Amino acid sequence: MTSCETCVVRNRAICAGLDNNEISALNAIGRRRTVTPGESLIWEDDDSLLVANVIEGVLKLTTSTEDGREQIVGVAYPSDFIGRPFGQTSSASVVALTDARVCVFSRNDFDRFAREHPELEHKLLERTLAELDRTRSWMMLLGRKNASEKIATFLLEMSDRLAEVGCTPAFGPAKRFSLPFSRQQVADVLGLTIETVSRQFTKLKNDGVIELPSRREVEIVDRIGLQALAG
């Protein structure tokens, strides 16, 4: 079995299901790249020139208004696919939150390869459908939840996603984890201000639901309580 250098992370990669020749061909058109926190890979409204697979690290997908308000519309973890295949422009910017390794493809090359490999397109479709589900459930949060419900939901989701992606030693949701987000970025995910985020974190700590060992570290002390708050 030829290993897929471009995208393999456990068995969630888009190349799962391709045969050896196909994997070699995909390797041939991909190029590894590293990005550092704050560095952009893709710009909103720019021509969609490249797509990529995340190998390691966490990146944010954002949209902004002209007057500088920002909304984080998605978060990409290892094995996630980023960029806009089969489209002229990207609808979101992609910026690294941590040091990250990705495998980038020219969009044209990738589109052509995908069209010739239905199994890959199918994987891409499954992921896109799953991402759409996740995005829709986030709309519920943005439109209908209050600040404390938003924070509780966010912490539970982070705990699940970071565990899933292997950022914690054992499986299952992580009790303690390191946030890849600053307070401002948490606010940009939840549609809140940094002050409201800070106050809600403090409240959860005072109520004994979480511990905050350092700025980026979170420990979930009372998961049941947090789930009740998330609604």
Next chain:
Amino acid sequence: MTSCETCVVRNRAICAGLDNNEISALNAIGRRRTVTPGESLIWEDDDSLLVANVIEGVLKLTTSTEDGREQIVGVAYPSDFIGRPFGQTSSASVVALTDARVCVFSRNDFDRFAREHPELEHKLLERTLAELDRTRSWMMLLGRKNASEKIATFLLEMSDRLAEVGCTPAFGPAKRFSLPFSRQQVADVLGLTIETVSRQFTKLKNDGVIELPSRREVEIVDRIGLQALAG
């Protein structure tokens, strides 16, 4: 050219690109159905048993919290695809807003057919990617826009989408159109309350930006002004 009875609406249908035999086969597994306003086709969190193509009419996709708060996470127009292929459960309910005609498929049948017809899967992928783009730009609205920006953005989007779908005689954005939404449903799209929606409509009318000939009718008087408000 065999006509695709299941889904053809202009050239946006998912079966565009299939050959005659394929279209016949697709026709064979689909079944036409009508739904009336308020009637559900798909229930949130239920097993994903069917998918469908909208032939005529408008439907809403919603998610709800246990305590009854509702968020409309998408709107399906003619030629749109609804339901969750390749997944165990649906993440949203689908309910008709107007009288609608749809072509339903058993999800199993459709999944099998799609996997055997890469061209169809490709179309589905393109639509899903486009829907994800639209959904993400709606997250910006929910998280970061205020009530008047939300309403302005909503009216402009409605005007575009209804025109696109052929609900108005001429092409281009519709100057005047009939909302398929009640005030409560507009509120559920925008993450507002019915009272706030009503007040914003009244304000736009008083400012001479729109006319409201009847409860469901909207006429855009000052599109430029509306665009400025949308931000």
Next chain:
DNA sequence: CGCGCTTTTTGATATCCGTCAAGGCCGTGG
């Protein structure tokens, strides 16, 4: 250790929007 910078927290105040309540509009049916 102290200095300067950024990020976060905390406090005071303002404001937008939600909530509650009443009244108006309009289609439907007696």
Next chain:
DNA sequence: CCACGGCCTTGACGGATATCAAAAAGCGCG
């Protein structure tokens, strides 16, 4: 024609969250 019921509008009020401001906490670095 009037009465009814659903939907919409309007008003008064309060509260959650934004805004503005300043202090505190980290953190790198000399």
